[in-house]
Amino acid sequence: MIKNFILYLLFISILAGCTNDKPVPKGFMGKSIETFGLSVTPNNNFRVFDVLHSVKGNNVYVECVIPNFTFKQSGGPKKDGEGHIAVYIDGKKVDKFSTAAFIIKGLSNGEHHLKIQIIHNDLTEYPLSKIIDIEIK
Numbered sequence: 001m002i003k004n005f006i007l008y009l010l011f012i013s014i015l016a017g018c019t020n021d022k023p024v025p026k027g028f029m030g031k032s033i034e035t036f037g038l039s040v041t042p043n044n045n046f047r048v049f050d051v052l053h054s055v056k057g058n059n060v061y062v063e064c065v066i067p068n069f070t071f072k073q074s075g076g077p078k079k080d081g082e083g084h085i086a087v088y089i090d091g092k093k094v095d096k097f098s099t100a101a102f103i104i105k106g107l108s109n110g111e112h113h114l115k116i117q118i119i120h121n122d123l124t125e126y127p128l129s130k131i132i133d134i135e136i137k
Helices: 002-017
Strands: 050-056 059-065 082-089 092-097 101-104 110-119 125-136
Touching (some): 050 125, 082 101, 092 101
Antiparallel strands (some): 050 059, 059 101, 082 110, 110 125
């Protein structure tokens, strides 16, 4: 009998806790908050890239990181997000590469200005280039 009475009290206390009276936060002033939607569409014409490099002896190891870009051989129709790399040393074009990582071999001792230019398939330039100053010892 006592056991039933305790279970009855426990059941009543659980039911008493299930009310619709919910506390209101202390900072609530009764004002509504305006919300608005914002949609963002990526601008594919804007690109950025990073160039990682290291000098070992007379060689420069280069890696270009370009998000959403596919390296292709030069030639073909212009397509955004495709192309290759042109490399200039001290203002003179020395090579082109269709891979993200490459090695520039056999540089002479001294300081050099290395320019990395991203090129479309149709040989027009992207507005993407980096200039790196390196020293061969």
